[in-house]
Amino acid sequence: MTPAFEKLQKHLKQLPGLGFRSSERIALHLLVEKPERLPALVEALQEAARSVRRCLRCGNLAEGDLCGVCADARREGGVVCVVEQVPDLVAIERSGAYRGCYHVLHGKLSPIHGVGPGDLNFASLLGRVAGGEVHELILALSNDVEGEATCHYLTEQLAAAGRPVKVTRIGFGIPSGGGVLYADSITLKSALDGRRDYS
């Protein structure tokens, strides 16, 4: 193939979920099968890069100052679900199980990867709590050591700020459709730790 083709394929291959064959197939699609789609894709990429920014309140994707969730008056502003990344927020929205607002940290504390409190979106979350309109924080962070450390740091900061707010953490355990047999040890430990009265 030609150098420009191979360069395009290399860039496509860096995208999540695309390997050698799928990136080759997409490059051929855009250059041979449907070349009319290429300028439209370029325009959509450029427009998104130009207009999509972070919500000033919660850190979600937004085109104005506020994201669609924060700008929606029907959402319960007093309940804030704290997530690591925008895709986590998207997954919770897709479940249709939540009507509150969000706060996106854009990561989790990870000393081994050089991610400290200053790299995450903590300050504006503490500001929202200090503002007084938040009465519950739901921590929807990962079920791993780094997620645990992030939850711990956050509750310490909230205690130091001296404003009482209810803090919960989403339940961990066996996923829907899953059996005990196929769960890993950490999941089983969380499931046992998180057991509830059943009578």
Add this chain to the structure above:
Amino acid sequence: MTPAFEKLQKHLKQLPGLGFRSSERIALHLLVEKPERLPALVEALQEAARSVRRCLRCGNLAEGDLCGVCADARREGGVVCVVEQVPDLVAIERSGAYRGCYHVLHGKLSPIHGVGPGDLNFASLLGRVAGGEVHELILALSNDVEGEATCHYLTEQLAAAGRPVKVTRIGFGIPSGGGVLYADSITLKSALDGRRDYS
């Protein structure tokens, strides 16, 4: 999500092999996780769209007048493998089983889809044969009714032109209803080795 995000996702979803979730994941990757990759991808797309064209001789992708195969003096110019699409050529090249040249028809005869002889790259193939340097045509077209019709049309045109050329068709290994694009390298090698007289 935002309108520009959804527009980008819609364009990504049109690409082969990408569905709702994988296009969402790629859009989030380019806008949130690795925004520095987006301009490089746009540039690679634009450069490929600008510089990649059709080889004047065989119809393959090229950046100059001739593609990499036609420009390579070590390739056997007297043997021409006729394929429907550039991805078919790529699949045969990947098998490493072929050292001749190619001719890309950019489709196959299909009255039901309104594809007639005038829509395909036949004229320059007949021109190459009339030029006298071709002594064997290997028809690597699909093993289906349309591929059959295309082979039949081509041999009739060659007979009418009155220049004797050996015509073979690949045959072993390609399953009925399948195309060259999806065959593995070993299947393609046996298909090339097992070509039979067709005229």
